[in-house]
Amino acid sequence: MGGTMIAEPSAETGCHWPVPPQDGYTVDDLFTLPDLPPHTELLDGSLVFVSPQRRFHSKMMQLLVNGLHATAPGSFSVEREMTVVLDRRNGPEPDISIVRAEALTGLDQTRFQAEDVVLAVEVVSPDSEARDHDTKPRKYAAAGIPYFWLVEMAEGDQHPVVRTYEIDPVSRTYALTGIHHDKLNVSVPYAIDIDITLEALKAL
Structure with missing residues (x-):
């Protein structure tokens, strides 16, 4: 963000x-x-x-949220821009989070705890690049969030690129599991298959 x-x-x-x-x-x-x-x-x-965002940011969030909702089992909930409490001095707001359904308390809820979150997604903006690449994933991993996605706009034709990461439970750091350009097809935290081509983004 x-x-x-x-x-x-x-x-x-x-x-x-x-x-x-x-x-x-x-x-x-x-x-x-x-x-x-x-x-x-x-x-x-x-x-x-928060600074003003590019259209890519909002459209990419919409594309991913739609795709994540399409196959989300009842045990998970897809959330946009909700604070995740990592510790007393850190409350980042991932662009998208997948949280455990039992963590939902009502429509007036304002935050989730780190242990409630299974996936944090950041769509990179020019002014947040350092935080999205370094600060926030380090903190998400240290807090034990199992999966992290980093979403960027490629240079040139501006198509989406999604990098997926999984936590190493011993080192509490993320390991890259894939770089996705046209199709985001993964099996964790559940079966997900999203068209992330530039055409799909522009169609929104």
Whole structure:
């Protein structure tokens, strides 16, 4: 997810954000600070605000969500842009998550715990590239989320590319399991078969 890291409030911008605590914000702050922009994330105690997204980002999310819903068993739920609590100083918001159905508590739910999530998906934006490639997958793996997908727009014809990863339970790091250009066909966390060609994306 795209975003801009805000370390300190700025009087010049006219924004009046509270002064960050000495040790940074916590997940509790993320849900209690007034007037935070929608989809604000928390990484290492710092707030990350969402930047405007490319059409590729929203269309790719729609394409994947539609495909994931098509074969999702009743034991899983496909969720968009929901906070996942990794620890007290980290509450990222994956673009898409697959969570265990027993973790659902109602339509007013605002977060999931890391142990509820079986797959986290990030669609890379220009300003979030470093976080999506490094910071967030490291944190997802350390928290024990079994599967991770990284979605990017290829240079040239701008077709989608999906890299799939699976956790090594010993090292708590992700290992690449596939690079998908036209068809996303995997068997975990359940049987998934999605047309990710540029034509499918443009048809939305």
